[in-house]
Amino acid sequence: MNVIVVGAGIIGLSTARYLRRLGAEVTIIDPAPALGASHAAAGMIAPAAEVVWGQTPLYPLMQTSAQMYPEFAAEVASAAAADLGFTDAGTLVCAGDRADLQALRELREAQSLSGSATELITGSAARRIEPSLSPAVAGAVDIPGDRSIDPRRVSAALLSALTADSVSHLIRQRAAGLVRVGE
Structure with missing residues (x-):
């Protein structure tokens, strides 16, 4: 199973980590991993x-x-x-x-x-x-x-854990859109 996760905050990184545990190949797309909304959250x-x-x-x-x-x-x-x-x-x-x-x-x-x-x-x-x-x-x-x-620490730790777990791909760009194929 190949999965794309858009967003590398606490939710996106947690989702990617869980999917990796299930054996999925995961691509994460985020222009600034761990530096978005989670970085500014109160925790x-x-x-x-x-x-x-x-x-x-x-x-x-x-x-x-x-x-x-x-x-x-x-x-x-x-x-x-x-x-x-x-x-x-x-x-x-x-x-x-x-x-x-x-x-x-x-x-x-x-x-x-x-x-x-x-x-x-x-x-x-x-x-x-x-x-x-x-x-x-x-x-x-x-x-x-x-x-x-501390949401900054959690985001950084999740990113570190995913890197250690060899997340398939980390694309440091903004997602441009969504293409649907079939229904």
């Missing part, structure tokens, strides 16, 4: 923090993916002999002032409806967790299950 593996942004229907998929991530991260780190910056320190979503508290309560409600284990805490409790927070922070939602990675 949040945070389904509970993201659920409020209109992602409620995707929450079960996001939660399942987040649960799988530690194993994925360990595997990639081992294959590339690299530190991916993986942490499971959780997330604090903060209300900058009293006016933001209502939005924070709505976030907490959306998270609760999605089954997230989160807690609404006071500003002083948030500062005990994260001492660098402004004294103006009026409250926060504490999301202990959230994780993060």
Whole structure:
């Protein structure tokens, strides 16, 4: 099986790596491997923090993916002999002032409806967790299950692992289009 993967960020490189494991010959096309959207991403593996942004229907998929991530991260780190910056320190979503508290309560409600284990805490409790927070922070939602990675390290590690696994071809150009043959 011959497969072309367009894009060499975390998703494209992970896809290419999986396909190589299945025995596929893989060609990756990207003008700047590991330097696109993944390079600029925040690295949040945070389904509970993201659920409020209109992602409620995707929450079960996001939660399942987040649960799988530690194993994925360990595997990639081992294959590339690299530190991916993986942490499971959780997330604090903060209300900058009293006016933001209502939005924070709505976030907490959306998270609760999605089954997230989160807690609404006071500003002083948030500062005990994260001492660098402004004294103006009026409250926060504490999301202990959230994780993060350094997406630049993950992209570089995946690219390194694929190179070691002899990815068939890496074409450092922009894809020009898609040609369909037959249906």
